[in-house]
Amino acid sequence: MPASQTLQRLEKWLLRKIGKAIADYNMIADGDTVLVCVSGGKDSQTLLHLLRLLQQRAPVRFRLIAMNLDQKQPGFPAHVLPAWFEKSGVEFRIVEADTYSVVKEKIPEGKTTCSLCSRLRRGIIYRTAKELGANKIALGHHRDDMVHTLFLNLLFGGKLKAMPPKLITDDGAHLVIRPLAYCAENDIAKYARGMKFPIIPCNLCGSQNNLQRQKIRAMMQDWDNRFPGRTEAVFTALQNVVPSHLADNTLFDFRALKLEGRIGDEGDTLFDPPELPSVGSFPLPVRFER
Numbered sequence: 368m369p370a371s372q373t374l375q376r377l378e379k380w381l382l383r384k385i386g387k388a389i390a391d392y393n394m395i396a397d398g399d400t401v402l403v404c405v406s407g408g409k410d411s412q413t414l415l416h417l418l419r420l421l422q423q424r425a426p427v428r429f430r431l432i433a434m435n436l437d438q439k440q441p442g443f444p445a446h447v448l449p450a451w452f453e454k455s456g457v458e459f460r461i462v463e464a465d466t467y468s469v470v471k472e473k474i475p476e477g478k479t480t481c482s483l484c485s486r487l488r489r490g491i492i493y494r495t496a497k498e499l500g501a502n503k504i505a506l507g508h509h510r511d512d513m514v515h516t517l518f519l520n521l522l523f524g525g526k527l528k529a530m531p532p533k534l535i536t537d538d539g540a541h542l543v544i545r546p547l548a549y550c551a552e553n554d555i556a557k558y559a560r561g562m563k564f565p566i567i568p569c570n571l572c573g574s575q576n577n578l579q580r581q582k583i584r585a586m587m588q589d590w591d592n593r594f595p596g597r598t599e600a601v602f603t604a605l606q607n608v609v610p611s612h613l614a615d616n617t618l619f620d621f622r623a624l625k626l627e628g629r630i631g632d633e634g635d636t637l638f639d640p641p642e643l644p645s646v647g648s649f650p651l652p653v654r655f656e657r
């Protein structure tokens with residue numbers, strides 16, 4: 368149990384957020400086997416711990432298997448997670464694959480290695496899930512990751528696309544879930560510190576972490592410092608998409624839009640405060656000069 372009352376409150380808060388995300392997106396069902404990917408960072412450690420707490424309380428029965436991929440980065444403390452998993456009594460699988468050497472060989476010095484590394488890792492995770500009979504794969508991405516990805520795609524990729532709370536894997540065989548979708552990174556960091564999880568540093572590969580992502584992170588941190596709640600507001604917006612007020616013909620058929628005497632749900636009043644009376648309630652005289 369967490370030591371202090373503050374930590375207990377934080378745990379309750381995070382559990383509530385995870386429970387809501389799981390319910391809202393129907394992430395876990397009775398009989399599921401969930402492979403929880405644990406890198407050793409604060410996010411995945413928190414995810415695993417809280418999912419285990421939920422497992423004890425949930426009305427549905429599901430199995431959790433923690434998985435760590437030892438990518439053979441120099442200095443990777445391979446003993447830390449197995450010892451931690453054993454101590455916690457969680458079912459686990461350690462997978463060893465030297466993706467580090469492959470990435471170093473294929474990517475020229477000085478270039479970011481994360482894309483290839485992530486692709487290799489994804490393939491190994493899918494294979495492991497298949498081997499273990501897991502139908503769900505849980506990842507430790509949180510609300511801030513999802514918002515940062517939105518801006519990455521928006522500013523560097525020309526796409527209005529974020530990171531979904533749930534998706535089908537590339538091979539169509541599994542569902543990937545992100546139960547921390549409603550959790551703020553700061554809360555997770557505080558919780559992981561308070562719980563004294565054995566954190567493995569994420570810079571062992573020597574790669575400069577994705578520079579564009581770092582820029583977005585700095586931008587959001589700056590915004591949040593100056594206007595608290597901005598990340599949360601952007602995340603809320605991700606759940607309130609209005610295709611008729613974007614410009615994608617595949618989501619909303621603008622070509623077919625014509626006057627049919629029907630006014631759209633949002634009309635052109637999207638930015639008006641809800642308490643404003645309707646236009647029709649101001650019978651203002653209007654004069655046309657010509």
Ligand code: SF4
Pocket residue numbers: 480481482484485569570572573574576
């Ligand atoms: S930081 Fe290193 S381990 Fe992480 S994705 Fe990039 S290359 Fe892979």
